[in-house]
Amino acid sequence: MINVFVLDKDHKPLMPCRPARARRLLKGGRARVHKLHPFTIRIVDRTLAESAVQPVLIKLDPGSRETGIAVVREDVKKMHYALFFINLRHRGASIRDALTARRQLRRGRRSRNLRYRAPRFLNRRRAEGWLPPSLRHRVDTTKSWVDRLRRLVPAIGLAQELVKFDTQKLENPEISGTEYQQGELAGYELKEYLLEKFGRRCVYCGKSGVPLNVEHIVPKARGGSNRISNLAIACVECNQKKGAKPIEDFLKGKPDLLKRIRSQLKTPLRDASAVNATRWALFNSLKATGLPVSVGSGALTKFNRHLYGVPKEHWLDALCVGETRRAVFDERMQVLEVYCAGRGQYKRTRTDRYGFPVAYFMRTKRPYGVGTGDIVRMSVRSGKHPGVWTGRAFATNDGSVVMLQPDFRVRGRAKNCTILARNDGYGYSLTNS
Template sequence: MTTKEESCSKCAHIYKSFEFFKLNRNSSQKCRKLLQAGRAKVIKKEPFTIQLLFSSTGYKQHVSIGVDSGQHHIGLAVTSQDKVLFSLRQDVKKLLDTRRSYRRGRRNRNTRYRSPCFLNRTKPSGWLPPSIASKIHHNINWIQRIQAVMPKAELHIEVGKFDMAKMKQPDITGLGYQQGDKYGYETTKQYVLDRDNYTCQICHGKTKDPELKIHHIIYRSNGGTNQVSNLLTVCATCHTQANHQPGGKLYALLAKKFQSYRSLKGATFMNILRRRLFKAFPEAKFQYGAQTTLDRAKLDLPKAHYNDAVTISGIQKIAQRPTAVVMFHQFRKKKCSLHEATARKGRKIPNIMSKRNAKNKKFSKGFYLNDYVQLPDGQKGNVSGFSGKIKCFVKAGDGYYLAISSKYKHINLSILKVIRHQNNWNVTEIEVKTHQMA
């Protein structure tokens, strides 16, 4: 007896042996009847997957997986012949700014003496910063999850390759790649001062102040870098607290400079990701964004991550489209900071004594953080936190709190109904209108 796995959603059944049913309303009914008759068993709940317990025909059809890799958004799609069977978009939530602010705060406080560690200076081969490594693992892990359901599908991945020197200086050639912006200068400050002709960029030398400072256009606390394009020269007279405020001269100049500032973080990440994907999936077919743009225009699809993934899969004609897109968004269950910079909601003072009893409460009365629940009036959302032992907060897919009354956001656990446990991922199904897929 042979078995095969079938992944079932509202719109499709996907067999692991690559045998597909048509997308119709009877798909969920067929799945339910197989389970009730004991001819299949449940393997996974997210995505819902069953395994047949009886022999089947050997008919198979070609299946392709399309992957739109990226830094913040990942698009995944499964296509077969002229049908789109599955579309997914995954968002990676960024929490590193908060951690960085807490880490900087610890350096300025009077803390206990900690002897220096000298055995953690050597990095292994292929080491990447945790922020970059986490995003790369997201791309690789989600591709492997789709492959686990369809292990013999043809894999198509879009990658990006960027010439960052040409992005900063379009006419760069030959020796210019070796001689960067700061070639011939000893320090970055010396280059910025010479570039700005040793003149304040606000008053243009009218104040006659000899003291010049180097200022960040986008502060490092807001994601700015030390690139020379993010630095400018200002004098001490203009570099005041008043000019930093909205309406001040420096504030207006920074807003104008911000529009022309181009960060290269995304391009750097995509260059790193491309090499890692080559190594992780040597059997895959790779292409670049320029080709995807042309192919998407032939299919008459609007710009979207899931539409890009459908195009990348290599499908030539779309006769049957899904009516919904599944969205996965990572949810942070545990608050890892030992202290707080600002007081949490509902508290008057911040927690600076490392009290972690109520802060990391994960469950209460059979309910867990991030559970998908339903209110008595039919509203659905995710448990975002607990208030005491019998109450919690519930957020909808758009991030707003659900409430029984207009002012009271605390909801009693006794009136909630658990639809499913979601662990660390928010799963939302978004309806796609016809004009968005056509």
């Protein structure tokens, strides 16, 4: 089950409705299909002035690889009822890898037996607030989906998890008293950081899905501190078995594991660094929308999740962001998985490992009116798989269209295709919450 977005006849957003109601409106001729992803209908006989709308918030849980988005209805008691969930998967890692490959290729040109050109760097200036493309992508994609949702629901405000981890507590764990007062939230930040850093697994035995404790690598009985560089995550059994032993004695005979743990202790959490680097850029872009933006910390999100018994998921974390009296969602509600697929690439050839071209990409993005990534309805009259097929198209330069099915491929012609939705740079699927 997933709710359906509704627009009035002037394309103004109304309250989302249940799928059964949307089917009745479409069957009765009172509505038209406006968009496939996310599925949106447009009522042809009603305006916003004739309809009743309720306060709606768009809540965000930004992440390094994924961003959870929850569209919620807020009542007078500040209780939040989930209307729609989106799990937005970023492609920052692939952007970083592509830029790294391009940089290495350019540097390789200078070291070959070619005319020498000195590296240029003094003529490059970065604007204030510049972010690497892999990080800027996260900000721009999240802002793009906020703008898209604002056109589909009557949003009155936004909520963002601004601070993933309390850097003051991480840099100085001994801070206490009047210098550091968090009330019920004290201790959540540090353990959540360690859980994410070590993948929510015991560093000694690798168990997951069991209660995990904060582990002192150098025991406190032997002078170990509470600093982040001396802390890890361990299951109860390993924590008790190690006790006050030095880690060298406890892992005697396991030098590889000891080396890995020591290396991991010195490595900062990359995901936290990415989130902290982009949090203010995202906050400022959300403020530019003109809607009020409320913020909350990662500790508050976790506190709300534990208080209301909400499972740990990105989209459910978004539901628990900020101040709320209650977080309510239907367990049958499905989640719209959105992944950034892009609209193609700049390079014109596919190369081998030595950099020589082995294949050439077509120059036209949409030959015969159909482009790769379009969702089409294709009529196949002959061949192995005759019939009418619906899915994502892969266009070729000779006018043929290939459609991937779970177990086979369907091949047809562009002239026999009806475009249902053009490629917008994203891929979509539904999962259970």
